[in-house]
Amino acid sequence: MSANKEAILKKLAEAVVNFDEAAAMAAVNEAISAQLDPVEAITRGLTAGIKEVGEKFGRGEIPLPFLMLAAQVMEKATNELLKYVPEDKKPEPLGVMVLGTVEGDIHNLGTNIVTAVFTAAGFKVYNIGVDQPVENFIKKAEEVNADIIGASALMSNTLQQQKFLGEALKKRRLRNKYIYMVGGGAFPGEEWCRECGADDYATDVMIALEKAKRLLAERKGERKTKKK
Amino acid sequence: MGGPPCTTVSTIEEYDYVEKLAAEVAGGEEELRKRPLFWTVYNYIGTLQLNRFNSWLLRASMKYHWPIMPAVTAAAPLMGPAMAAGNTAISHAGILFMTALKQFHDPGAAVVPNNIVFSLDPMTGRGGAHVPHFMLGTCAMNQLWHELYGLPTAQYGGTFAASLDQQAFNLARYLTLQIISGTDFIFEQCGGEAFDPALIPICAEIARMGRSLMSTFHQIYPAPENLALDVTKEVGAKGEKWMTHKYNLDRLKMFPPGFCLDTNAFDTWLEKGARSWVYDLCREKLKELEKHEPKPLPKDVVERMNAIVKEGNDKLRVRVE
Numbered sequence: 001m002s003a004n005k006e007a008i009l010k011k012l013a014e015a016v017v018n019f020d021e022a023a024a025m026a027a028v029n030e031a032i033s034a035q036l037d038p039v040e041a042i043t044r045g046l047t048a049g050i051k052e053v054g055e056k057f058g059r060g061e062i063p064l065p066f067l068m069l070a071a072q073v074m075e076k077a078t079n080e081l082l083k084y085v086p087e088d089k090k091p092e093p094l095g096v097m098v099l100g101t102v103e104g105d106i107h108n109l110g111t112n113i114v115t116a117v118f119t120a121a122g123f124k125v126y127n128i129g130v131d132q133p134v135e136n137f138i139k140k141a142e143e144v145n146a147d148i149i150g151a152s153a154l155m156s157n158t159l160q161q162q163k164f165l166g167e168a169l170k171k172r173r174l175r176n177k178y179i180y181m182v183g184g185g186a187f188p189g190e191e192w193c194r195e196c197g198a199d200d201y202a203t204d205v206m207i208a209l210e211k212a213k214r215l216l217a218e219r220k221g222e223r224k225t226k227k228k
Numbered sequence: 229m230g231g232p233p234c235t236t237v238s239t240i241e242e243y244d245y246v247e248k249l250a251a252e253v254a255g256g257e258e259e260l261r262k263r264p265l266f267w268t269v270y271n272y273i274g275t276l277q278l279n280r281f282n283s284w285l286l287r288a289s290m291k292y293h294w295p296i297m298p299a300v301t302a303a304a305p306l307m308g309p310a311m312a313a314g315n316t317a318i319s320h321a322g323i324l325f326m327t328a329l330k331q332f333h334d335p336g337a338a339v340v341p342n343n344i345v346f347s348l349d350p351m352t353g354r355g356g357a358h359v360p361h362f363m364l365g366t367c368a369m370n371q372l373w374h375e376l377y378g379l380p381t382a383q384y385g386g387t388f389a390a391s392l393d394q395q396a397f398n399l400a401r402y403l404t405l406q407i408i409s410g411t412d413f414i415f416e417q418c419g420g421e422a423f424d425p426a427l428i429p430i431c432a433e434i435a436r437m438g439r440s441l442m443s444t445f446h447q448i449y450p451a452p453e454n455l456a457l458d459v460t461k462e463v464g465a466k467g468e469k470w471m472t473h474k475y476n477l478d479r480l481k482m483f484p485p486g487f488c489l490d491t492n493a494f495d496t497w498l499e500k501g502a503r504s505w506v507y508d509l510c511r512e513k514l515k516e517l518e519k520h521e522p523k524p525l526p527k528d529v530v531e532r533m534n535a536i537v538k539e540g541n542d543k544l545r546v547r548v549e
Contacts, residue, residue: 064353106280164546185353
């Protein structure tokens with residue numbers, strides 16, 4: 001059983017690495033037939049695969065479309081495995097993120113990449129789409145009890161909207177409730193991040209993921225300290 | 229000036245203030261109209277998508293009858309076809325559409341297609357107009373507009389990089405291609421996220437090369453004067469006389485010195501400090517530019533401009549709820 005289990009986990013990981021949807025679904029079926037713990041199949045199988053893909057992308061070994069394909073395979077296989085997990089035993093997402101492109105801007109390449117990669121990494125991402133007014137980010141974050149709000153802007157003349165979102169959060173006394181991250185293809189850097197009142201920024205999806213994980217861990221640490 | 233007027237998603241009113249400011253700087257509306265100004269309307273997202281800013285920009289160009297340079301292209305290979313032919317077809321259709329729209333609402337206004345067939349770097353998702361086979365698409369667009377419609381074309385080149393040396397590299401190769409493919413209007417755009425003042429001398433150097441190249445096209449045609457058969461016969465096989473021959477002396481201006489290039493031999497270059505072009509020589513050239521003091525705008529003009537900005541800010545400023 002153990003050798004078989006390891007073999008199935010390896011197949012799951014390899015299917016993600018090779019962005020092979022058919023192989024992934026076959027490995028999922030095999031895992032179910034062999035009565036593997038679906039959560040373990042996700043965490044030790046699929047996640048190991050997406051981690052490897054992420055590392056390859058980070059090293060510049062594979063182009064973006066393959067990262068997206070791997071993330072799609074991961075999502076599909078994960079959803080299938082989760083069908084076999086009872087509601088009360090379903091793993092909590094790493095974090096809940098509301099993500100969108102700010103008002104006036106209809107570029108969605110970056111937010112689609114972030115959605116795919118963050119979802120594959122275990123986040124629950126609510127991508128609210130492009131051309132979204134400040135109000136919609138806040139409304140959705142309140143509705144889904146988000147941990148993170150992410151605002152993307154590609155054009156220099158829409159960057160201002162990231163600042164308005166930061167100001168709106170502050171004005172409504174919601175700023176400390178959420179981790180606020182900003183980014184986009186033409187993001188000017190640290191100084192603008194401070195100007196927006198954001199917690200952090202990124203122009204690269206893998207860096208964004210690392211930062212989001214760090215910020216979440218810090219926040220959880222803060223909550224624990226407060227409870228004590 | 230109290231910072232730039234900032235609005236949320238732009239309106240036609242924003243351009244009313246832009247127009248007023250421009251007229252103040254130019255010395256009045258009449259003077260402004262004498263200037264060869266074009267508004268560029270970019271659309272590099274996907275097939276026939278136009279963001280709201282550019283939509284207002286286009287509408288404002290109609291209201292004020294400004295000529296435009298539309299650029300429509302899909303960001304391949306992530307948001308458009310990977311082959312240059314396919315993306316060229318999309319770019320061509322997009323520019324025709326924008327030209328038709330402009331002519332319908334603002335008949336007779338000049339439209340110069342800003343021919344670019346755009347691509348992204350699939351490793352990073354960032355702009356990568358340097359992709360070789362897409363450069364052919366850009367050339368094809370020029371040929372299409374020149375030969376099919378007999379119309380002039382425009383093109384822009386971007387830096388598409390963060391490091392200064394790579395920006396210079398991208399600018400130089402893009403400009404060379406634009407000139408060789410016969411672009412009529414060329415302008416260079418420096419990446420806002422990585423602007424270094426040294427790009428000013430870098431661009432000056434590249435523009436000097438471009439101007440020289442454009443002004444010497446005629447000499448490649450195999451006409452008798454260009455072939456210099458008689459002079460070759462006169463000079464003979466050894467060629468020593470070429471250096472001082474009137475034929476060459478008269479044409480030495482076609483060999484312009486660099487703006488701030490270092491053409492020393494390797495050992496001399498080492499001895500003189502092994503300075504790089506972009507990081508050392510171009511920055512050094514900036515010192516000359518720093519001595520330049522632009523003529524200040526008259527006080528009353530500045531006052532009127534401040535009043536326009538204040539009015540625009542008060543009226544259009546975003547109020548965060």
